[in-house]
Amino acid sequence: MEKRSRTEHSVRNTTTAVISKLLAILMGFVTRVVFTHCLSQSYVGVNGLFSDILNVLALSELGIGTAITYALYRPIAEDDQEKQKSLMKLYCRFYRLVAGIVLAGGLAVIPFMDVLIRNQPEVDHLIFIYLLYLANSVLSYLLIYKRTLIDAHQLSYISEIYETVFLVIQDTLQIVLLITTRNFILFLLIYILCTLGKNISMSRKADRLYPYLKEKNVLPLAKEERSGIFKNIRAMLMHKIGDVVVNNTDNLMLSSIVGIVSVGCYSNYYLVIGSLHQVVSQIFRGITASVGNLGVTEDSGRVKRIFECSFFVGQWMYGIAAICLYELLNPFVEISFGAQYVFPMEVVLVLCLNFFVTGMRQATLVFRDSLGIFWFDRYKSLTGALLNLAVSIILAREYGTIGVFGGTFISTMLTSFWVEPWVLYRHSLKAPLRFYFIRYVFYSAVTAVSGFVTDLFCRSVSGGLWRVLLIRLLVCCIVPNLLFLLCYFRMGEFRFLLEKLKTYHKKV
Secondary structure, three states, X not given: OOOOXXXXXXXXXXXXXXXXXXXXXXXXXXXXXXXXXXXXXXXXXXXXXXXXXXXXXXXXXXXXXXXXXXXXXXXXXXXXXXXXXXXXXXXXHHHHHHHXXXXXXXXXXXXXXXXXXXXXXXXXXXXXXXXXXXXHHHHOOOOHHHHHHHHHOOOHHHHHHHHHXXXXXXXXXXXXXXXXXXXXXXXXXXXXXXXXXXXXHHHHXXXXXXXXXXXXOOOOOOHHHHHHHHHHHHHXXXXXXXXXXXXXXXXXXXXXXXXXHHXXXXXXXXXXXXXXHHHHHHHHHHHHHHHHHHHHHOOHHHHHHHHHHHHHHHHHHHHHHHHHHHHXXXXXXXXXXXXXXXXXXXXXXXXXXXXXXXXXXXXXXXXHHHOOOOOOOHHHHHHHHHHHHHXXXXXXXXXXXXXXXXXXXXXXXXXXXXXXXXXXXXXXHOOOOHHHHHHHHXXXXXXXXXXXXXXXXXXXOOOOHHHHHHHHHHHHHHHHHHHHHHHHOOOHHHHHHHHHHHHHHHHO
């Protein structure tokens, strides 16, 4: 296979991922619009609630993927196929165990369904529908583990192509079925079949790329190596438990405290916010394997320089995206789903703050996970999760919907905001942390001022919803980017990235 540089791999993976995600968002949005118009609000709420329940159950897996991926970086850099075979064999066993745990945990939730759903929705065959969601979740763990090896070889663009092809097939069939039959069960069956087809196809692709995966003579890992992997899995499991509680319990709290209709409203906002986050985060996903390779081949000074540039790119993208969300969310939701799904602006503001804070963490998280230093802040996520639950429940009982999202913001600022960069700078970058926080405050101030100026322009726009949406979109694309450029064009990170792009362009 042709040898490429980390920059080339990153650009190719990132470009493919962004294009694939944009297409996925477009198809997902059309499916969502058809879904909300063909089925009742109760089905929208049930979809969001069951998805969150299974996301919570999926925490049993989330520590494994990151730990195994990190363990693969050095064997790949050294072309050690025997070690890769051993790691993938262990990974296969882990995933079979996880599938069993998710199945058992999912079945155990059924007796408590009345507690999770405050007001029983008018949905027929509710338990059977839940079992279909559970079946899809369990099937998603079968065969898909081989994707990790493709991604660790800095070839994640291949995985993205397979993912997108099956997603387009899935959404197309679901749209046709919703329009012609309005049958939610058939809608879910298509979901399951496409998940299974995608996993089988990706597994076969991995076997063709890496024929040694089919060899039977696989050596067991040394005891010390297994112990290191198990240690990292425990650490990542703690991280992901906290992340799942913080990010995937909003629907559960809204359903149990506020009501299932509020879950339907939030599901529409989450579709837009989550989709935008997925697109922007593809930049970081595209560089993940390259960062892992960087960590095993370069010194800490080089790693620090690349991190600072990644942090700079992240704040620019998430800052612009947060401003756009604040100005465009409500008119977009009203046009797409109806006025009954629109949140007050103060709720939108908190959602955008959470989006921005989450985005500012992405560079830190990618470097922490790719460099394998997730053991040192393992208790942070559990602490944040407990804080999030406590604060969100208290605020939700007093302030309703905005209290749930406010609890997420407060718990994040008290834990992840400072712990994650502290661990990265202390254990990997070997540099003073004050630079990070000075930059963080500066970037946040620039974003806030840019958002305020953009809002002044947007508030002056009047007329119909489509006119307001389109003109505000134009303003959001121009005004904050110009202000960011004026503030950042002399910075070292900006010039470094510009030179990188020029060099890559000349090489291409």
